[in-house]
Amino acid sequence: MIRPQLRPVVIEQALAAMPCTTCGARVHSACGAIDDHDLHRLASMAHIVEAPAGRVFVREGDPADSFFNISSGTARLFKELPDGRRQIVGFVGTGHFLGLAVSDTYAFTAEAIEPVRYCRFPRAKLKDLMVDFPAMEKRLLSVAANELVAAQEQMLLLGRKTSIERVASFLLAQSVLGVPCGQPRNQLSLKMGRGDIADYLGMRIETVSRAFGRLRAEKLIELLTNTDVMILDRAALEALASDGSLAARRPSAP
Amino acid sequence: MIRPQLRPVVIEQALAAMPCTTCGARVHSACGAIDDHDLHRLASMAHIVEAPAGRVFVREGDPADSFFNISSGTARLFKELPDGRRQIVGFVGTGHFLGLAVSDTYAFTAEAIEPVRYCRFPRAKLKDLMVDFPAMEKRLLSVAANELVAAQEQMLLLGRKTSIERVASFLLAQSVLGVPCGQPRNQLSLKMGRGDIADYLGMRIETVSRAFGRLRAEKLIELLTNTDVMILDRAALEALASDGSLAARRPSAP
């Protein structure tokens, strides 16, 4: 474990993660809307920590005494059943905010996929800061509301979409990560493996693999490597993601 | 459609919906933490509306110009796919808050199950109020965080639980609605039909019915009527809800 430091480095990171401030769909970084003075106060109570890949840095059920802000890297957030079944409830990357849980314990486990650098804030002190600076609270509300909308979209996916629709939806969602305002990317480099995708989409790893295979066979995507995907036919992928249009012509197209 | 009125009736309702303020698991009503003066300002900008059963009062995709606070009744919130598949993302009852969506459109449709009375606030005015009275914003943040935790729990259910585990989880969740601090109720009166339960749990109506039947056969519940359920063996139901213990001894119990 790296010794915690008190440095404003985190702040530049957070600001850098906030692109065009007028865009409603932007990633809502937790400290993005804070002015310089507050940022310094914030920095003075933040610990910067680095976690190697595979490290669990938030555990479901543990006392929720801190908030986190990811400076770099990617982590998976998941919940588990006693028998080991796992559901990934989200992936978090640069600028994302963690630890909103109102209850006194964390609702999920957070584990680094690639090496993660994050800022850790004591919950109590942040509460004080929020009293003084409502902008922080407003931002947090915005973050929470955004995540809630995303969670509801994921419920639709998990409850009602077929396996191939889930993968199509997933790829499209990944293609707009970090490009909040402009054009979505057609080539993307997934940070997670098939197993994580499966646990995120409520599927088994073999089914994910077969769905990738079918999308490739249908010429909707190209697999450059295991992790690098090129979207060849975005329109068809979008049709597939929101309804069963492709599933209808499953065996062979007319 | 009832003509909107400007009355503080809503306020008493909201306060009544907030039981013991020290309980972390309480239903976080939107205006519960507001003092009298603010409450009157709030009431002055609220419209009270009544919606009969079946009425849609928020439609997914419509401009999100209002917030809502349910005074009485029950409504379902759902999202739909183009081909009609439906996923209910939640049920809202007395004291619940609606319309947090940050984006400019609603993320789900809201439809009354039983007759619903609700207060409608213009979004712009509420924003002004939040600036003056941070307590309101704090409460909203609390609401959102709570709903986020619930949404993640539902993702686990939808992605990883079997049909019977889903129904067991659902019944247990229903049994603690509105009794935030004390003992959960063992007899509950469901406000929604099998179809709504199915669309909430990501199942078909027949599968829900079979799950109820199996729980009854296993003596975990008793069906007084279609809507009134008695929990006979809460411990077994809880074991079933969080893992597959009962599923393991599926054909016959020892």
Added chain:
DNA sequence: CGGTCACTTGATCGTCTTCAATACCAGTGG
């Protein structure tokens, strides 16, 4: 190379869905 690890592919199985019929319940009118 031999090893590991992740992904893919194939074959079989099981749970849930689908389609269909029946039961139930409340309301209505003969």
Added chain:
DNA sequence: CCACTGGTATTGAAGACGATCAAGTGACCG
């Protein structure tokens, strides 16, 4: 009082999708 009706729930049988089990492929690395 009871047949009729519409909506809802239950039950049964067949089928499909995804899970499971098992083998095979490929990349990376010591």
